[in-house]
Every structure is written in C-alpha cells, then in structure tokens.
Amino acid sequence: MKDTIYLFDGSAFIFRAFFATPRLTNSEGFPTNALYGFTRMVLKFLRDVAPQHALMVFDAGAKTFRNEIYKEYKANRSECPEDLVPQMPHFRTISKALGFPVVELPGYEADDIIGTLTKALTALSHNVVIVSADKDLMQLVTDKVSMWDTMRDKRYGPDQVVEKLGVWPEQVIDYLAIAGDSSDNIPGLKGAGPKTAVQLVTKYGSVENILNAVSEIREDKSIRSRNKIAETLEGAEEILKLSKELVTIRCDAPVEFTHLVEELGEPLPSRSEELEL
Template identity: 45%
Template sequence: MTPQKRSLYLIDGAGYYYRAYFAIRQYLSNSKGTPTNAVYGFALMLKKIMKDKTPDYALIVFDSKEKTFRHEMYELYKAHRPKMPDDLAVQLPFIDRLIEGYNLSAIKEPGYEADDLIGTIAVKAAKEGYDVVIATSDKDMMQLIAPGVRIFDPMKDKLIGPKEVREKFGAGPDKVADVLGLMGDSSDNIPGVPGVGEKTARALVAEYGGMEKVLKAAEGMSKKKLKENLIEYAEQARLSKQLATIKLDSPVKFDPEKWKVGGPDNEKLKALYSELEFARML
C-alpha cells in the first residue's frame, strides 16, 4: 500500500484579508466600534482549511510593503492601487493574533510578492514529495499548477487542477502567463496589448501555442488592427508576460518542519473571539 503524501497548504494571506474585507461589505464591528469584517472572513477561511482539510503542514504567506523587482522592471506596476483602507489596516493586528492562536507560521520577504514565495516553495515541496495545495482566489497562481500542486479556493470551496485552468484560460498552466501578457491585468496595472482582451488572448494562444509564436505570426494575420497592435506593442507584451510570471527561485528558506501543524491554542482563540464578539466562533 502506497503511503499517503504529506499535505502542505500554502495560504495567500494578504489575498484573503483583502477579499474578506471587500466580500463582507456590511459594516461589522464589536461594541467598541472596532471594524471586524476582514478578521471575521479570514477566521472563517482558516477554520475551513484547518478543520475541513486537516493539512499536515501549513504556511501563511504575505506580501512585503517594500517595492518589488517588478517595480524595477515597470515603474507603473500596481501604481494605480490606493493605499490600504484605514478600517482594514486596524484589523491586521487581530489577524496576526488569529494566526498565532492557530499556532501557524507566517512569512514575507522584502522585495518579493507572496506569489513568488508561494511559487518557490510549491515547486520545492512538490519535488520533495509533498501534496501541495495553494489556498488562493488569485487567477495568476493557476500557472503554478503541476503534478503535486493544486489550488483550493476557500471562497468557492473548489479544488482547481489543469482541467479548470484550461476552462479558464483555454490553455494549460504553462501558458497562463502568455495569456495574461497579451491581455494585460488591470488589477496589477499590467498593460498587455491594446485591444486584446481575455477572449482574444485565449484564442491566439490556443491557435499559435504561446506568446512568441503569436508575435511571430502577427505579420500574416488578416485582422488589420490586431496585426498592427501585436507588431507595435510586441515588446510591451513581452514585458507584460515577465510581470505576470511568478518567480520560482525567490530567496525563501524551505523549512517544512517549522510549518508542521499542531493543535490551536484554544484559550488564545477564545480570548480573541470574545474581544471581537464573534459569538458564532466561540
């Protein structure tokens, strides 16, 4: 009988507290007026993963506040994003206490995004024989799906593998960055090629097999404007693909023994939930 693989959950920390904040739009607060919507959503997500999925190892990964190597490549990368809302910022210490209450490890690395740390660890862990699950709702991370690496979206309670990537992008995980490079990504201010949306980018990659092949074939395309834009903005497309590509050699230490899941500190969690008045969590 083949022994069951050790499971490692890599949790997109900032992705989830932002999504929780925007998903729970009704104003939640305790009797002292402290906002609690992001903490509450984050708590529900952690509970779903830790109780329902029971991972052997788990790590929460955050973005660093410093600019990254992508800003050096493209000054306008994420330039349009507003600063963190004040009523979210005040909830972050409670999220830190929540993570501490679950006795989970959390990491970040100056100059790198959570995606890059997750990608680097996922590749290494899969090679070491772990069953890696990335907990995220970020479509960009679909490029990381590979043998031994899947995505779990707690918001949709859905596991994502190569089949779901093909349904979303019209191509396998290895071509996700090609599609994103052509279509751009407004959430990250990645420009892409003007006039090329998701539908066109999917069709081009499906027909020609990748960005370089698309750009090479542009000269012979019948659609005049598409042809002109692919030729004129070829370098912008290549830059956009680079910006959308997750780095797999980030300087992050692979130390799974530190990420081993023990039991939560129920007293700490109870104290936190009482302070925030999360009656359903008590």
C-alpha cells in the same frame, strides 16, 4: 508520495474577509470585521480539512521588484481601506495562534513566495494545494499542484484551468501577457482581450512566437480582427515582454522553507479572544 502541503494566500483572504464582513468593532471601538471574517474562514478550513501541514503566506506590504521595472504596476489600486489598516498587523498573530507558520518576504509578493515554496516542495515529492482564487497562480498548477477556491469550493487541476481560462497552466503566463490585467495594471496587447489571447496562444504559443508570426496572423482568418491585431503587434514587442515579466511568478525567491513544514498542532485562540472576535 509525502504529505500534502496547503499554501494559503493570506493576503487575498484578508481582503475577501474585509469586504464580505459587515463593520464590527470591539469594546474599545477597534475595527475587527476583517479579523473576524479571516478567522472564521481559516477555522472552517481547519475543521473541514484537518491538514497535517499548512503555511500562511502574506505580502510584506512594501513595493516589490515589479514596481521597480514598471512604476505603473498596481498604481490604479485604491489605498488600503481606513478600517483595515489597524487590523493588518494582527493577521500574522492570529495565523500563528491557529498553528500556521507565517511566511512573507520584503521585495516579493505572496505569489512569488507561493511559487518558490511550490517548486521546492514538489521537488521533495509533496503534493501542494494552493488555497486561493487568484488566476495568476494557475500558472503553477500541475499534476502535483492544484488550486482550491474555498469560498466557491472550486478546485482547479490542469483540466479545470483550461475550462476557466481556455489555456493550459503552462500557457497561462503568455495568455496573461497578451490579455493584460486591469486589476494589476498589466498593459497586455492593446485591443486584445481574453478571447483573442486564447486564440493567439493556442495557435502560436509563446509571446515570442506570436511576435514572430505577425505576417501569418495578418492572413489568419480564424483570428478576430486579424489586421488590427497584426498592426498592433508590430509595435508591441517591448510592452508584451514587459507584461510577460510582470505576470511571471518567481520561483526563486530567497525563502528559507525547510523549517516551515511542521505539524499544524492545536489551535491557540488566546489572541483572537483578546481581540473579542
């Protein structure tokens, strides 16, 4: 088995750092709280783990293919906080200064890049640790791929995904498609929350199988509100297939990854000093 590769969900770390760190500015009044919090999180990881290989993955910031197929995707989210906007360009610089190769790709989310890298790296016999708390990424977990929420120091293998969501990693896509996700504005099945999604996916499997089992579901006394669920399913094929497409992480993004797996090297804090972090 080759070395373990750590894939950082950098975009998620940015927002965590911004909201967890009180407002700070440098001597010129430039806001630095997110940069400070982000740098502290990453430095702690480097000190605690001392990884041989790690990559930092960011959203490119523009709209993605998901916005093209569903205009309401993430439309419910607020604008980027005013104090965070001027800090955004510097996270890439700091990541590189700390030794991380940085990966982002217009038209794709960080999740898709992580999915693509994970598939490629495991094919090369690497273990992968995804450093994130994003439940969507749990669909990538296998015996070779784990997730690590460093803020809560919680690690997720297949068994821990079941404990968290009630389904196995290979069922997460269908679970999310049924349950929906208000944070991403994923519609899901109207009236079916996480508990119903777990019941349906555990018993019937995929979205496609669930849509083909309406008659059985109507008679299934183990399903909560079975008549209402069955009635809703009868007109839900289009929205459920859309939801499934939206929550499915792409593992075929056009990422050139071979040059990204390199030695971490020594931290180079010059840019963080310039920003007075």
